[in-house]
Amino acid sequence: xxxxxxxxxxxxxxxxxxxxxxxxxxxxxxYKEEQIALFHFSRREEWYATQNMCPHKHQMAxxxxxxxxxxxxxxxACPFHKKTFSLEDGRCLSDEAECSLKTYPxxxxxxxxxxxxxxxxxxxxxxxx
Amino acid sequence: MKVVVIGNGMVGYKFCEKxxxxxxxxxxxxxxxxxxxxxxxxxxHLSEFxxxxxxxxxxxxxxxxxxxxxxxxxxxxxVKEINREQKTILSHKGLTVEYDYLVLATGSxxxxxxxPGVDKQGVFLYRTIEDLEMMTAHASKAKRGAxxxxxxxxxxxAKAMIDLGVTDTHVxxxxxRLMPRQIDDSGxxxxxxxxxxxxxxxxxxxxxxxxxxDESITGMQFSDGTSIDVDMxxxxxxxxxxxxxxxxxxxxxxxRGGIVVNEKMQTTxxxxxxxxxxxxxxxxxxxxxAPGYEMADVVVATLSAAEKAFAGFDMSTKLKLIGVDVAxxxxxxxxxxxxxxxxxEDTMKGVYKRINISTDGKYLLxxxxxxxxxxxxxxxxxxxxxxxxxENPEDILLGSRGGDAPQGAGVAGLPADAVICSxxxxxxxxxxxxxxxGNETLDSIKKCTKAATCCGGCAPMVKDIITYTLKSQxxxxxxxxxxxxxxxxxxxxxxxxxxxxxxxxxxxDELGHGDGCExxxxxxxxxxxxxxxxxxxxxGNDTAQDSNDRYLANIQKGGTYSVVPRxxxxxxxxxxxxxxxxxxxxxxxxxxxxxxxxxxxFGAHVSDLPAIWEELxxxxxxxxHAYGKALRTVKSCVGxxxxxxxxxxxxxxxxxxxxxxxxxxxxxxxxxxxxxxxRECAEAQSKDFGIIATExxxxxxxxxxxxxxxxxxxxxxADLDSETCIKYIDRFLMFYIKTADPLTRTATWLNKLExxxxxxxxVVINDSLGINAELEAEMQSLVDNYKCEWKEVVDNPxxxxxFNHFVNAPEEKDPSIQFEMMRDQKKAAxx
Ligand SMILES: Cc1cc2nc3c(=O)[nH]c(=O)nc-3n(C[C@H](O)[C@H](O)[C@H](O)COP(=O)(O)OP(=O)(O)OC[C@H]3O[C@@H](n4cnc5c(N)ncnc54)[C@H](O)[C@@H]3O)c2cc1C
Ligand code: SF4
Ligand code: FES
Numbered sequence: 001x002x003x004x005x006x007x008x009x010x011x012x013x014x015x016x017x018x019x020x021x022x023x024x025x026x027x028x029x030x031y032k033e034e035q036i037a038l039f040h041f042s043r044r045e046e047w048y049a050t051q052n053m054c055p056h057k058h059q060m061a062x063x064x065x066x067x068x069x070x071x072x073x074x075x076x077a078c079p080f081h082k083k084t085f086s087l088e089d090g091r092c093l094s095d096e097a098e099c100s101l102k103t104y105p106x107x108x109x110x111x112x113x114x115x116x117x118x119x120x121x122x123x124x125x126x127x128x129x
Numbered sequence: 130m131k132v133v134v135i136g137n138g139m140v141g142y143k144f145c146e147k148x149x150x151x152x153x154x155x156x157x158x159x160x161x162x163x164x165x166x167x168x169x170x171x172x173x174h175l176s177e178f179x180x181x182x183x184x185x186x187x188x189x190x191x192x193x194x195x196x197x198x199x200x201x202x203x204x205x206x207x208v209k210e211i212n213r214e215q216k217t218i219l220s221h222k223g224l225t226v227e228y229d230y231l232v233l234a235t236g237s238x239x240x241x242x243x244x245p246g247v248d249k250q251g252v253f254l255y256r257t258i259e260d261l262e263m264m265t266a267h268a269s270k271a272k273r274g275a276x277x278x279x280x281x282x283x284x285x286x287a288k289a290m291i292d293l294g295v296t297d298t299h300v301x302x303x304x305x306r307l308m309p310r311q312i313d314d315s316g317x318x319x320x321x322x323x324x325x326x327x328x329x330x331x332x333x334x335x336x337x338x339x340x341x342x343d344e345s346i347t348g349m350q351f352s353d354g355t356s357i358d359v360d361m362x363x364x365x366x367x368x369x370x371x372x373x374x375x376x377x378x379x380x381x382x383x384x385r386g387g388i389v390v391n392e393k394m395q396t397t398x399x400x401x402x403x404x405x406x407x408x409x410x411x412x413x414x415x416x417x418x419a420p421g422y423e424m425a426d427v428v429v430a431t432l433s434a435a436e437k438a439f440a441g442f443d444m445s446t447k448l449k450l451i452g453v454d455v456a457x458x459x460x461x462x463x464x465x466x467x468x469x470x471x472x473x474e475d476t477m478k479g480v481y482k483r484i485n486i487s488t489d490g491k492y493l494l495x496x497x498x499x500x501x502x503x504x505x506x507x508x509x510x511x512x513x514x515x516x517x518x519x520e521n522p523e524d525i526l527l528g529s530r531g532g533d534a535p536q537g538a539g540v541a542g543l544p545a546d547a548v549i550c551s552x553x554x555x556x557x558x559x560x561x562x563x564x565x566x567g568n569e570t571l572d573s574i575k576k577c578t579k580a581a582t583c584c585g586g587c588a589p590m591v592k593d594i595i596t597y598t599l600k601s602q603x604x605x606x607x608x609x610x611x612x613x614x615x616x617x618x619x620x621x622x623x624x625x626x627x628x629x630x631x632x633x634x635x636x637x638d639e640l641g642h643g644d645g646c647e648x649x650x651x652x653x654x655x656x657x658x659x660x661x662x663x664x665x666x667x668x669g670n671d672t673a674q675d676s677n678d679r680y681l682a683n684i685q686k687g688g689t690y691s692v693v694p695r696x697x698x699x700x701x702x703x704x705x706x707x708x709x710x711x712x713x714x715x716x717x718x719x720x721x722x723x724x725x726x727x728x729x730x731f732g733a734h735v736s737d738l739p740a741i742w743e744e745l746x747x748x749x750x751x752x753x754h755a756y757g758k759a760l761r762t763v764k765s766c767v768g769x770x771x772x773x774x775x776x777x778x779x780x781x782x783x784x785x786x787x788x789x790x791x792x793x794x795x796x797x798x799x800x801x802x803x804x805x806x807x808r809e810c811a812e813a814q815s816k817d818f819g820i821i822a823t824e825x826x827x828x829x830x831x832x833x834x835x836x837x838x839x840x841x842x843x844x845x846x847a848d849l850d851s852e853t854c855i856k857y858i859d860r861f862l863m864f865y866i867k868t869a870d871p872l873t874r875t876a877t878w879l880n881k882l883e884x885x886x887x888x889x890x891x892v893v894i895n896d897s898l899g900i901n902a903e904l905e906a907e908m909q910s911l912v913d914n915y916k917c918e919w920k921e922v923v924d925n926p927x928x929x930x931x932f933n934h935f936v937n938a939p940e941e942k943d944p945s946i947q948f949e950m951m952r953d954q955k956k957a958a959x960x
Contacts, residue, residue, distance in 0.1 A: 015936070015937055016936045021936070022671055022931065023669060024634075024645075025671065027936035028934055028935055028936060028943075029935065030937055030938045035935075038936070044644055059688055060688050060943050060945045060946075061684070061688055064680065064684070066646070066647040066672065067672075068613075068644060068645045068646030069613075069643055069644040069645070070612070070646065071612070072643065074644070075646070079676030079684050084646075089181070089182070090181050091182075096581075096586075096588055097449045099180050100180045101180075101181065102180065
């Protein structure tokens, strides 16, 4: 799948208003049967979205985690055991053997926050074991 | 020198990287032919393609790297002929290129057993990005999957299928057990049962006789007459070296495949080398990257006329299969007669560890770890470097039970030439010198030595070596908070106080740099609370709180929260007990009496928390701060009101103290207790501060601790009246709050305090620093500023809004939360 085809298939889902999300914090968004963690890194004027489930012990918790940076790279720390994951590409920063998070594009238009899903592709995002 | 490389896989790429690093530009030309459509990518981490990595993320080097280094790369253009007379190669697209030296890095292909029906749609291999793309496309229609092959790759493929949504997946292994080449029987059994609990169905001793279906696969039949229905199959039954080109050119190949090479990786034509998974050295194919990289290094050395020979390679591996650690190192299968074996097995937890020790008990020969491979690096190094074992060899597996840490464990015991990162061949000595040259973080070590950049398995050990080297250089390891603040907690506390800063962001702007992290946020948030005692959830500071503080409740297994109302001194009326019972019933909560004489209500949904607290507060309860690094409980015995031995009213005093310090935030949690006489029923000497009644007043003890390292509190002052006792506690607590490192209990703080108890006594009692009036005033202002946090949330609709699971479906609860029943109450479902 080349990147151009994926981009055209992106479907923007309205998640919430900008001020529903705490500054420099996250909320959990329900999208179909999935849970997405949405973060407003207001200090950097950035928005990120990842799967809400922490791959470590499969807890629906990342939206409640603290966000921050490591060498300038934005990250989130799981509230359970403080594993940290890059918000940019979802890889685990604190344990290289840990699985990565799925990440999603976010756009903000007139105080409305949208999360982008790729047609048919979002099915892959959540590991259910 | 004209060099041509056939194959742009992991090893072919590594050869280019090493060649470019070794030779001056302009002294050689380098042309690479790759059959795949894209430049070399990281096959080892191929499965991450399913967890969100793109093909580009997996590239070993960006496409422009080749041109930037004057390498001519032809992708999608396999070489189809080698002409050894003319020293040329001919590519599929018709290019002819001359060479002085030719390097074959053609890797291997998946071995496909001759089973009728393997050509049907829905049958896949697991080796290239294209394979994965085809699997992805097919998986959306598939429901039941199977993998032929229960080895390392097969299990990885099974995990991939689950990730693709084919959760009903079978693994079919021909041998009697999983991973027959790496681990032993018992280890296999544990691994199998662990994987089965994760949802895989595993068949061993099964031989597939045919694949059924018209165009697409619909099922599989086995030679024992059984069959299953599946609509997707991955074949992972081993690898077959790509030696066809070499064979056609008349080079010697092995009977079961592989291009025969000598210790310099030369084939039977000395100008042609073979490296990686296509090379057959001493009758063996090395199917891992690390030996391939070593082979690439040998060829680069040979080309530069250096002496280097390939001497075989350790095939130890550690990996995580569907979340289960599996490792084997050294020789895992030494026959019983030639070794002593120590086995540790915990079938409940799914942990199996076996080590093989030489018969004289001196050396480690190898072993297997399943379920917990934390010790892998150390055990591997101990094996490879023949580090002498401690007196009780089992200590290295089970940890020393009593006495000092076992000798020979730890990085200090390793020789300088111990290879720490086997992928890149980096020794302990090389890492130590890099640290000495000023590279003092894991990241900078990665950049300058390349250690820990490939599989990453050695990263923890590299970190240990960094610390060890810094320490042995006598470097002061300064306790700065994290990369965002170049201050210790104590320094930060004073600066924030002097500058009167009140929000996390302002602290970061004025005293730190960057955007903060999960380490500095709670530290600063706690300092702000200790200094100003403002509501911790005010905008801006809310998201700087540790997650438990942010929800004013402790997150528990499964994602629900526990609720702990304050019950000062452990005294409670029947009416209030009934309220707790009713609330627990109404919100379906598990109840338990805690060690601190209060009642814990577990299993609350985040969105129920405000309502639960509203009811508790209406009945006169307030927050117990069980979620905070704050004063927890002041336990009490019943004292003189009922007990025939009681000297004073320990309950009243405990309540007075608990109400004075409730909500007090500190570097760590604080516990206390008051006993009515020396019989010490409240266990006050195991607390951060404990009080025991005497004939003449109260004895005050400080610095005690339960927990993992129990420690008795030490007497600070004897026979105090109540007022003086409280004064001393004010001073002691405030002094601790101002000077302790983050997450340091009073016991550890006191142990580290220079001058110890004598010094503390001088400060608190004799006012040696002249700060006591200040300490008392500070404590008094905290006491005066106390408000129940939960009451503020309950009364504030804006704050209440934050207690929902879904922002866009506030009325819905997290559907993934599950409970199980036990002794008539619920409990969280297992991890
Ligand atoms: C899913 C998976 C997981 C793995 N996990 C691990 C692991 O955890 N640890 C580990 O050490 N190893 C692991 N391996 C093995 C590791 O990937 C291989 O050992 C390594 O890739 C071998 O490198 P190579 O360059 O020899 O072969 P390859 O990476 O296979 O590269 C060979 C390249 O040569 C090309 N080629 C072949 N013939 C020609 C030709 N005639 N002309 C031009 N190009 C040609 C091929 O298309 C291929 O691109 C794993 C492998 C897989 C598939
Ligand atoms: S410590 Fe003394 S006063 Fe308190 S209950 Fe025990 S015996 Fe009674
Ligand atoms: S569950 Fe997220 S770190 Fe353990």
